Amino acid sequence: MTHPTSEGRPNQSGSVILREWNATRQAMKAQTGAVPVSEITRGTEAFGWITGMAGPGRAVTERSAMSVAAVYACVSLIGGAIASLVMGEYERNGADNMPVQSDLWYLFNEEMHPRWSAAVGWEYGVQSLLLHGDLFQRIHRVTRYSSAIESFEPLHPLCVNPMRYGERMVYSVWDPVTGQVEYIDQDDIIHVPGPGFDGYRGLSQIRHVLRLPVSASIAAGELSEGILNDGLRPDLVLKTSTKLDEAKINKLRNQWLEKYSGLRNSAAPVVLDGDMDIKQISMSASDAQLLENRKLTADDICGIFGVMPYMIGRPEKTTTLGSSVEQFGISFVKYTLQRHIVKIEQEANRKVIRSPTKFVRYDVSSLERGDTSARFTAYRTAAGRAGEPGFMTVNEIRRKENLPPVPDGDQLFKGTNDAAKPNPPAAE
Known part of the structure; x- marks a missing residue:
């Protein structure tokens, strides 16, 4: 539908609903005004959104979270597993579900966008879902008036802002390259939220459940690095009953730093003269139980993502979910992937397929596949x-x-x- 402009030419910039919604939103923004920068202080929602900190502690961002080995391993494991699955289209024929030749197969499984292969696009979307709480993809159609789809464009969650207009959702999408903001109707956005969905967004993991484990892991890593750089020596203090002036204190401090500091001098023996004594004033790595704390943090991260620790290279953690490759794959699909792939399938069915007789479904048989002996016995x-x-x-x-x-x-x-x-x- 087109509407004449003041110059008598048709205006095709967006739908009538989106133009009305945008005009209403701009009027509301003019009345309320923007939030002053001075009001963005620690503890406010804006401060947490910008810095990744919901309270005291280190700022946790997408990059800092992925710098933690357990987070990287869990995200890459789940994202890579979903990206390797084949999404097929089926048709309901009575009690049977028959596979059909679909024009969307290539978009779902090979190339979803001219800049994105399907595997990379799905892996990026799952990473966004696991860290920011939402997966967003824009549906590009052949024309604004056509139902035919030409591509799916993955979007970063921080570039998308879901808003409500009546009984429908409208998404403002910011292009980081051009700086332009575009408003898109809900039918042209694939939105898969994570746990804690409030009708707009899922809870951001890096702002909530991952904030403390990631911050603790980063702090433990920095402490371990500092201990290694200092040659595994804890902080020490030298005691003497003799009164030392400032010149002697500085000379002694410089000699100590030269002879005993750094990894190269970590094995050098300490030699004290006179009645001088040495005393430790900080905990060693053993006393601080750094290794144990880091293991516990990794276990917490595995629990957040629903990944068994043995799947990210921690063989000391046993499991009772089975002992064969097939049983491991079944438990991984059932308890880790199922929560994500069901939501992706349903969102694709309601936004892309839009048919009561057809649907898309992931084929998870490749992940549940047993070893050669078990497969041939089943065959x-x-x-x-x-x-x-x-x-x-x-x-x-x-x-x-x-x-x-x-x-x-x-x-x-x-x-x-x-x-x-x-x-x-x-x-x-």
Whole structure:
């Protein structure tokens, strides 16, 4: 729909709803005014949004959180797992769900945008979901009036601001390259929020649950680095009953720094003369239990992301969820990935597919796949054996292993009756 402008030409810049909403918002902003910089103080929401600090402590940002090994391992593990899954389109045919040839398959699984491959785009979106609490992707259509989709553009959560207009959502998207702000209707934004969704956004993990573990991990890392740089020597004080003037104190301090400070001099023995004594005034690495504290912090981070510690290279942490590769994969899908992929599937169905008879679904069989022996034993049962009818054909099994079909491989084994008859003379 177009509306004439004052010059008699059609104006096609956005929909009627978005233009009305934008005019109302600009009027409200003119009445309320902006928040003065002087009011952005520690403890306010604006201060926490800008610095990543919700209270006292170190600023936790996306980059500082990813500098912690446990956070990086968990985020890359979950993001890489979801990015490796294939999203297929299916059609409901009575009680059966049949796969269909979809024009969206290439966008979902190969190239979602001219600047983004599908795997990189999904991994980036999952990272945004795990750290900022929201996954955003803009749906680009062929034209404003077409339902055909040409690409999905991943968006950084801090560049998107969800707002409500009546019963619908409107998203303001800031382009960091051009500095322009564009308002987009909810039907053209894929929005997957995390836990704590309040109708606008999910809770930001780096501002809430990750703030303390990441800050503690960074502090422990800085302390460990300082101890190593000082040659593993704790802070010491020299005591003597003899009165020393300032010149002697400075000379002694400089000699100590020259002879005993730094990693190169960490093994040098300390030599004291006269009645001078040495006393430790700080805890050593052992006393501070740095290794134990860092392990506990890593366990907390694994619990936040729902990742078993053994999956990020911590074999000392055992699990009771199984002992085989297949059982590990099933537990990872069930308890870690399922919470994310279900929301992604539902958002794609309601914003992209928009059909009661069609839907998209991730194929997680690659993650739940067992070892070679377990797979071949299952295939033997699926193909059928003497007295047991099969439920998969030979070609269906070969397709699972990415093998080409064979002639007469589409016949389903029904049991003993169609088994090959033994040749009595040959048997003798």
